[in-house]
Amino acid sequence: VARYRKVDEDFFEDLEEILISADVGVTAVMDLIDDLKMEVKRRNIKDSGEMKEVISEKLVDIYYGDKDEEPEKLQLHEDGLSVILFVGVNGVGKTTTIGKMAHQLKQEGKKVILAAGDTFRAGAIEQLEVWGERAGVDVIKHNAGSDPAAVVFDGIQAARSRGADVLLCDTAGRLQNKVNLMNELAKVKKVISREVPNGPQEVLLVLDATTGQNAMSQAKTFSEATDVSGIVLTKLDGTAKGGIVLAIRNELQIPVKYVGLGEKVTDLQAFDAHAFVYGLFA
Amino acid sequence: GLAERLQGTIQRIKGKGKVTEQDVKEMTREVRLALLEADVNFKVVKDFVKRIKERAVGQEVMESLTPGQQVIKVVKDELTELMGGEQSKIAVADRPPTVIMMVGLQGAGKTTTTGKLANLLRKKYNRNPLLVAADVYRPAAINQLETLGKQLNMPVFSLGTEANPVDIANQAIEQAKAEHQDYVIIDTAGRLHVDNDLMDELEQIKSNVNPDEIFLVVDAMTGQDAVNVAESFNEQLDVTGVVLTKLDGDTRGGAALSIKAVTDKPIKFAGMGEKLDELEAFHPERMASRILG
Ligand SMILES: Nc1nc2c(ncn2[C@@H]2O[C@H](COP(=O)(O)OP(=O)(O)OP(=O)(O)O)[C@@H](O)[C@H]2O)c(=O)[nH]1
Ligand SMILES: Nc1nc2c(ncn2[C@@H]2O[C@H](COP(=O)(O)OP(=O)(O)OP(=O)(O)O)[C@@H](O)[C@H]2O)c(=O)[nH]1
Ligand SMILES: [Mg+2]
Numbered sequence: 104v105a106r107y108r109k110v111d112e113d114f115f116e117d118l119e120e121i122l123i124s125a126d127v128g129v130t131a132v133m134d135l136i137d138d139l140k141m142e143v144k145r146r147n148i149k150d151s152g153e154m155k156e157v158i159s160e161k162l163v164d165i166y167y168g169d170k171d172e173e174p175e176k177l178q179l180h181e182d183g184l185s186v187i188l189f190v191g192v193n194g195v196g197k198t199t200t201i202g203k204m205a206h207q208l209k210q211e212g213k214k215v216i217l218a219a220g221d222t223f224r225a226g227a228i229e230q231l232e233v234w235g236e237r238a239g240v241d242v243i244k245h246n247a248g249s250d251p252a253a254v255v256f257d258g259i260q261a262a263r264s265r266g267a268d269v270l271l272c273d274t275a276g277r278l279q280n281k282v283n284l285m286n287e288l289a290k291v292k293k294v295i296s297r298e299v300p301n302g303p304q305e306v307l308l309v310l311d312a313t314t315g316q317n318a319m320s321q322a323k324t325f326s327e328a329t330d331v332s333g334i335v336l337t338k339l340d341g342t343a344k345g346g347i348v349l350a351i352r353n354e355l356q357i358p359v360k361y362v363g364l365g366e367k368v369t370d371l372q373a374f375d376a377h378a379f380v381y382g383l384f385a
Numbered sequence: 386g387l388a389e390r391l392q393g394t395i396q397r398i399k400g401k402g403k404v405t406e407q408d409v410k411e412m413t414r415e416v417r418l419a420l421l422e423a424d425v426n427f428k429v430v431k432d433f434v435k436r437i438k439e440r441a442v443g444q445e446v447m448e449s450l451t452p453g454q455q456v457i458k459v460v461k462d463e464l465t466e467l468m469g470g471e472q473s474k475i476a477v478a479d480r481p482p483t484v485i486m487m488v489g490l491q492g493a494g495k496t497t498t499t500g501k502l503a504n505l506l507r508k509k510y511n512r513n514p515l516l517v518a519a520d521v522y523r524p525a526a527i528n529q530l531e532t533l534g535k536q537l538n539m540p541v542f543s544l545g546t547e548a549n550p551v552d553i554a555n556q557a558i559e560q561a562k563a564e565h566q567d568y569v570i571i572d573t574a575g576r577l578h579v580d581n582d583l584m585d586e587l588e589q590i591k592s593n594v595n596p597d598e599i600f601l602v603v604d605a606m607t608g609q610d611a612v613n614v615a616e617s618f619n620e621q622l623d624v625t626g627v628v629l630t631k632l633d634g635d636t637r638g639g640a641a642l643s644i645k646a647v648t649d650k651p652i653k654f655a656g657m658g659e660k661l662d663e664l665e666a667f668h669p670e671r672m673a674s675r676i677l678g
């Protein structure tokens with residue numbers, strides 16, 4: 104969006120291309136552009152220098168809807184156990200994100216335990232164990248093929264008896280149209296809410312930034328099954344922008360809490376809506 | 386999908402009894418929206434709509450009794466032609482082993498597809514594959530591939546995580562020759578197309594082992610970025626085919642059209658689930674219908 108261009112049809116076509124290419128979604132982009140065109144008339148805007156501010160404002164507005172612009176943090180208990188359940192489709196970065204978050208919470212002085220709730224995929228338990236070692240936290244696991252709800256149950260008992268502050272639960276990746284797998288996930292969540300007061304404190308849906316419009320369907324279906332409280336948007340270190348989270352927040356009121364920026368244990372950052380919107384144009 | 390989108394315009398045309406250029410303009414606009422919603426890349430959609438516009442204002446639509454149906458037919462024909470014919474053959478080297486290299490972004494499904502291809506090669510083609518664990522970065526990646534090897538009762542070559550992927554690939558080929566394994570499938574670590582060092586690593590493996598197939602593995606739910614990824618991997622490695630994974634999901638899969646349009650390489654296989662027998666030949670016509678919804 105260069106400075107001092109005329110705000111004409113070409114300008115709006117270029118803007119449309121940038122935002123659609125960022126996976127913001129064609130309907131959201133068309134609505135935004137209609138809104139911007141009205142704004143241009145109302146404020147009698149002549150050049151694009153002024154537009155940059157207006158566009159960023161509007162995008163941040165779409166994200167926050169009519170709520171105030173508070174970055175949403177993890178809702179952890181002051182004392183007593185907090186449980187975070189990680190959910191999402193296959194390969195998005197759930198297990199890696201748990202490793203990063205365990206490291207971060209430990210740095211903040213919390214006692215963290217991991218539950219190896221993916222009992223299905225080859226090497227899943229071993230993968231989480233490596234992350235446990237890297238973060239310096241214990242991992243509760245059963246044999247491969249065992250019931251994920253039983254692992255999570257054990258994780259809760261162990262977290263209690265060891266005085267842990269936070270239990271991070273890994274689950275197997277699953278596509279949202281697989282009803283039996285979504286039911287399995289709902290059952291895991293039930294175990295947590297039954298065993299832990301106000302649990303799970305967070306259900307984090309992990310979304311891959313390279314995902315297109317299907318991310319909306321993922322957010323809707325996973326939320327129906329487990330009442331998602333926040334999103335971790337991973338792989339933002341690539342060229343994909345993850346623009347779909349604007350519509351997800353706007354329509355489903357699910358906030359992005361963290362972004363994944365790489366494969367190292369330190370590559371996790373709190374979500375910043377202004378920085379995110381800026382990144383759509385980078 | 387597209388049919389519903391065209392309903393409004395179709396009803397209006399029925400009322401008037403004749404089609405105008407304005408009606409056609411409206412219909413191509415609906416085609417554009419349907420393709421963008423299906424995750425087809427913005428520029429690919431632009432080119433595609435140009436292609437169909439000429440046919441759309443031609444006789445076959447303007448003089449048709451069912452212009453809406455004609456537009457859908459035009460779109461389906463053009464899409465199917467763009468997607469190419471079915472091409473699910475796997476290369477066979479003049480002298481064994483035939484070498485297949487799996488590449489792609491993190492989490493796309495390379496390791497799982499390596500297992501599926503090995504399964505297919507044995508069951509359908511009676512081959513004797515060797516799986517190669519060349520991902521030395523991801524925690525327990527070697528364990529993952531070795532577990533798949535055990536499930537398939539197939540050998541896995543590994544030098545552990547301290548070895549160099551180029552050495553692993555070279556030595557795996559040596560073993561395959563010695564042990565008479567006629568296919569070698571090299572599973573590589575996921576990487577970003579913009580990570581120069583890791584992309585160089587792939588070029589090094591390629592120049593060392595001269596693969597007969599380089600399969601770019603792509604997640605079917607990939608959005609607009611599919612074009613960037615496919616273009617980069619193809620420019621740097623000249624891939625021989627594409628595997629689109631997780632097609633058992635409900636994503637429209639427009640990435641398929643974007644990838645084919647920008648690389649012109651065949652999409653050979655479709656991953657249809659997590660089990661090792663869930664790999665199918667890619668059907669371009671079916672994909673075209675799915676994209677249109
Ligand atoms: N570049 C990059 N890669 C990431 C990021 N997060 C995860 N990955 C990589 O993505 C791949 C998949 O990560 P996993 O943690 O196994 O994903 P998952 O959701 O647990 O996968 P399943 O359990 O199989 O469903 C790995 O190669 C990770 O290193 C990120 O923020 N950036
Ligand atoms: N439903 C479904 N899941 C799949 C398919 N292919 C792979 N997966 C799953 O996707 C996730 C990632 O698969 P991997 O084989 O680990 O992916 P990868 O490309 O090797 O990942 P990295 O090595 O980290 O880059 C796993 O949970 C697989 O079971 C498929 O066709 N359908
Ligand atoms: Mg995992």
Ligand SMILES: [Mg+2]
Pocket residue numbers: 495496497520526572573574575
């Ligand atoms: Mg892998």
